Amino acid sequence: MRLRLILRRLTVSAPRMAVRSALPWPFRWALVAIVCGFCAAIGLWAFEFGKDIAGLDQGSKGELRKTQLELSTLREEMLTLKDTRDKAQSIANTAETLLTSEKVAQQKLSARNKQLEDEILALRDDLGFFEKLIPTSGLTAGAPGLLIRGLQAELRNGREIKWQVLVIQSAKNAPEFNGRLEVTFAGLQNGKPWSALLPGGAQPLKLKQYGRLQGVFELPPQVLIKSVTAKVLEGTTARATQSINL
Secondary structure, X not given: OHHXXXXXXXXXXXXXXXXXXXXXXXXXXXXXXXXXXXXXXXXXXXXXXXXXXHOOOHHHHHHHHHHHHHHHHHHHHHHHHHHHXXXXXXXXXXXXXXXXXHHHHHHHHHHHHHHHHHHHHHHHHHHHHHHOOOOHHHOEEOOOOEEEEEEEEEEEOOOEEEEEEEEEEOOOOOOOEEEEEEEEEEEEEOOEEEXXXXXXOOEEEEEOOEEEEEEEEEOOOOEEEEEEEEEEEEOOEEEEEEEEEO
16 A cells, blocks of 8 residues: 555656656766766875875985986986097097008008118129129130120029129220120030020120120030130121130
8 A cells, every 4th residue: 555655656646746857868977977077186186185295206206306317417428428439539540540651651661671672782793793803814805895894604503504794895985886695505415515505595785885694594404514605796796705614
């Protein structure tokens, strides 16, 4: 019975009934969202306010400032190290350039020293050759004024002969001489007479006051060298001759 009375009051047949206008559902959800956002903002404010009161955020701010200061210091140190590196690189490049220049200069000096040594050896060779010249009275000469001043031959290693010949014109202001120098080697091969000329034959000879020719002649196997003869030729005419025995 009571249940019926309660249901009656909740239905249209209730003794009293009021008609009210209902809000649309979108407005209801918007209102609920606004209320929830307001509550969340109040809660966040309360949380931050509580952190400030408790002093929990002061340590983090101090650490942040310290980190920023250290970062600034590290940047300055990095710039300083970069400048130092650039200066060191510049010094290294300069030193490398100087070292390269010094090496080039040293190579030039070495080449010049080698050239001077060769010139000194050549001068010593010439001096020794001139010192060993035989007297003019011991020469066999052809036409007046043209003489073989010195003929030298040296046997080396048993297979080679190094020879040198000096030809001079004794007359003052003599005209230039153009001719040939013929060198003949004589000896024994297997007990039989043997002779030979230079491989290229007579060599061209051109001189104003004096001229020197030299070379190395390789002996054939089983040859015993006995003598060397030098002859200055003008055309087919022998202008001067000299022989030495070995």
